[in-house]
Amino acid sequence: MRPTVLAAALLLAAPAFAADDAANKLAQDAIIVDTHIDAPGGLMSHWAELGKDAAKFEFDYPKARKGGLDVAFMSIYTSAKQDGEGTAWQTANEMIDAVEALAARNPDKFALLRSPQDVDKLRQGGRVLLPLGMENGAPIGDDLSQLKFFFDRGVRYITLAHSAANRIADSSYGIERKWHGLSPFGKRVVAEMNRLGIMVDVSHISDESAKETIALSKTPVIASHSAFRHFTPDFERNISDELAKAVAAKGGVVQIPFGTAFVDPKGAANTQAHFRAINEFNKRNAELKAAGKPLESEDEFDKAWAEAHPPPQTKIDAVLDQIDYAVKLIGVDHVGVGSDFDGVDGELPDGLRTVADYPNFVAGLQARGYKDADIRKILGGNLLRVWTAVEAAATR
Ligand SMILES: [Zn+2]
Numbered sequence: 001m002r003p004t005v006l007a008a009a010l011l012l013a014a015p016a017f018a019a020d021d022a023a024n025k026l027a028q029d030a031i032i033v034d035t036h037i038d039a040p041g042g043l044m045s046h047w048a049e050l051g052k053d054a055a056k057f058e059f060d061y062p063k064a065r066k067g068g069l070d071v072a073f074m075s076i077y078t079s080a081k082q083d084g085e086g087t088a089w090q091t092a093n094e095m096i097d098a099v100e101a102l103a104a105r106n107p108d109k110f111a112l113l114r115s116p117q118d119v120d121k122l123r124q125g126g127r128v129l130l131p132l133g134m135e136n137g138a139p140i141g142d143d144l145s146q147l148k149f150f151f152d153r154g155v156r157y158i159t160l161a162h163s164a165a166n167r168i169a170d171s172s173y174g175i176e177r178k179w180h181g182l183s184p185f186g187k188r189v190v191a192e193m194n195r196l197g198i199m200v201d202v203s204h205i206s207d208e209s210a211k212e213t214i215a216l217s218k219t220p221v222i223a224s225h226s227a228f229r230h231f232t233p234d235f236e237r238n239i240s241d242e243l244a245k246a247v248a249a250k251g252g253v254v255q256i257p258f259g260t261a262f263v264d265p266k267g268a269a270n271t272q273a274h275f276r277a278i279n280e281f282n283k284r285n286a287e288l289k290a291a292g293k294p295l296e297s298e299d300e301f302d303k304a305w306a307e308a309h310p311p312p313q314t315k316i317d318a319v320l321d322q323i324d325y326a327v328k329l330i331g332v333d334h335v336g337v338g339s340d341f342d343g344v345d346g347e348l349p350d351g352l353r354t355v356a357d358y359p360n361f362v363a364g365l366q367a368r369g370y371k372d373a374d375i376r377k378i379l380g381g382n383l384l385r386v387w388t389a390v391e392a393a394a395t396r
Contacts, residue, residue: 019359019360019362019363020363022363022366023359023360023362023363023366024068024359024362026359026362026366026372026375026376027067027068027358027359027362027379028068029068030068030362030375030376030379030380030381031070031071031119031123031376031379031380031381031384032067032068032069032070032071032337032358032379032380033070033071033073033336033337033379033380033383033384034069034071034072034073034337034338034339034341034355035073035133035157035222035224035225035255035336035337035338035383036073036075036133036135036203036224036225036255036257036338036339036340036341036343037058037059037072037073037074037075037339037340037341037342037343037355038075038077038340038341038342038343039057039058039059039072039074039075039341039342040074040075040076040077040095040096040098040099041075041077041095041342041343042056042057042342043095043098043102044091044094044095044098047098048060049105050102051102051105051106051109051110057342058341058342058346058348058353058354058355059072059341059342059354059355060355061106061109061110061128062356063354063355063356064128064355064356065126065128066356067354067355067356067357067358067359068358068359069128069355069358070119070123070128070129070380071113071119071123071128071129071131071380071383071384072128072129072130072355073130073131073132073133073156073157073224073338074095074099074130074131074132074133075133075134075135075343076092076095076096076132076133076134076135076139076155077095077135077136077162077343078091078092078135078136078138078139078162079136079162079163080136080138080162080163080164080166080171082138083136083138083164083166088136088138088139088141089139089140089141089146091139092134092139092150093139093153096132096153096154096155099112099130099132099154100112102130103130108125108127109126109127109128110127110128110129110130111127111128111129111130112129112130112131112154113129113130113131113154114131114154114156115391116384116387116388116391117388117391119384131154131156132153132154132155132156133155133156133157133158133159133201133224134150134155134157134158134159135159135162135204135224136159136161136162136166136204137158137159137160137161137166137167137168137169137189138161138162138166138167140158140189141167142167142185144185144188144189144192147189147192147193147196147198148192148196148396151196151197151198155198156197156198156199156387157198157199157200157201157222157224158189158193158198158199158200158201159201159202159203159204159205159224160182160186160189160190160200160201160202160204160205160209160213161174161204161205161209162204163204163275164176165177165178165179167183167185167186168182168183168185168186168189169181169182169183169186169205169206169209169213170205170206170208170209171204171205171206172204172205172206172207172236172237173204173236173237173275174206175279177206177208179208179209180208181208181209181211181212182209182212182213182216186209186213187212187216190213190216190217191216191218193217194217194218194219194390194393194394195394195395195396196394196396197390197391197393197394197396198390199219199220199221199222199386199387199390200213200217200219200221200222201221201222201223201224202214202221202222202223202226202239202243202247203222203223203224203225203226203239203255203338204237206236207236207240207243210239210243211243211246214243214246214247214250214252215246217250218393219389219390219393220247220250220251220252220253220386220389220390221247221250221252222247222252222253222254222255222383222386223239223244223247223252223253223254223255223338224255224338225255225256225257225262225338225339225340226238226239226254226255226256226257226262226338227239227256227257227262227263227322228241228244228254228256228322228325228326228329229241230325231263231265231268231318231321231322231325232262232264232265232268232269234272235268235269235271235272237262237268237271237272238262238268239254241329244326244329244330244334245329245330247330247334248330248331248333248334251386251389252334252386253333253334253335253336253382253383253385253386254326254330254334254335254336255335255336255337255338255383256319256322256323256326256335256336256337256338257338257339257340257344258319258337258339258340258341258344258348258349258352259339259340259343259344259347259348260311260312260314260318260344260347260348260349261311261344261347262340263314263318263319263321263322263349264312264314264318264349266312267311267312267314267347270309270311270312273309274305274309277301277305281296281298281301284296306345311345311346311347313350314348314349314350315349315350315351316349316350316351316352316360316361316364317364318349319349319352319361319364320361320364320365320368323335323365323378324368327374327378332374332377332378333377333382333385334382335377335378335382336378336379336380336382336383337358337361337378337379337380339352339355341354341355351364358379362375362379365378
């Protein structure tokens with residue numbers, strides 16, 4: 001998820017190419033796990049019934065079924081701003097309520113998922129399963145017992161920080177580096193997550209914080225939605241080769257996102273510039289506020305930014321190149337998918353615009369010579385292996 005939501009129009013153009021029968025069949029048959037879908041954020045701002053066609057969403061039931069999606073981690077995202085305002089806990093709970101309500105209204109279409117052991121049973125009849133991933137550890141505040149609280153509500157991974165340093169870790173986007181690793185509290189958070197069986201997610205955090213997290217965690221860690229920095233030099237938000245190797249050495253998995261802001265060098269440069277501009281915007285408004293003057297409009301800032309920075313036209317190959325690179329660097333057992341659908345303002349490659357499009361991804365991998373067994377690992381087998389290991393190591 002971005003820290004601000006740009007009201008970009010969804011481009012619903014037909015994919016550049018269509019998956020063939022073999023790709024569709026594999027997508028339907030394989031267990032597809034996507035570790036990052038920002039639909040709950042969308043429900044907070046432009047609610048729709050996701051059990052039916054929801055044109056403004058990249059995730060809904062009909063599209064998920066068409067794409068063969070089985071396990072969709074719903075992102076419980078809170079921003080650094082909400083953390084500062086003290087509303088992160090409230091927001092996280094409202095988002096979880098929204099996911100629970102979605103499943104409760106549509107028990108034949110969705111089910112909450114608490115354990116990888118339940119996937120086969122619950123996906124019977126074509127249900128799409130909804131585990132929760134918390135993006136930003138802000139909602140737990142400085143209270144370790146909140147980890148158990150959110151575990152009990154269904155959170156199965158936590159991205160330690162988002163766009164700014166928090167009480168736990170530093171952010172790759174943040175100018176301020178507060179901890180140069182994990183905070184003393186952050187170290188206890190990782191230990192408690194291990195104990196409870198919550199996967200530790202190193203996406204978004206700084207290199208120093210990720211390095212310490214990987215070393216400290218007793219169980220495999222994930223990067224829930226991180227592309228490779230190899231393609232976007234100096235973009236710390238994407239994972240370095242060194243850290244990706246460390247994730248793999250620990251038995252973990254790097255989940256590749258689809259957003260052009262991550263997989264396309266031009267998109268990544270825009271993203272970086274965007275963060276700098278937001279920082280300056282916030283600084284200006286803080287000064288105006290202190291001087292008792294009217295503030296600049298956030299909507300106008302977003303609009304002007306979007307107009308001045310059209311997203312690059314990216315082909316699906318940009319994502320497939322990421323997969324190829326990852327598989328060569330860290331092995332096919334350590335690569336997966338964390339699309340970031342509904343979290344990137346529609347800035348997605350041709351042919352990968354919604355959850356209906358996983359078959360195109362499968363077709364692309366088949367065209368590049370991947371064996372079906374390896375494609376199944378990438379689509380979800382690897383993530384389920386990691387989640388199972390983390391759950392098994394829990395000592396709660
Ligand atoms: Zn994110």
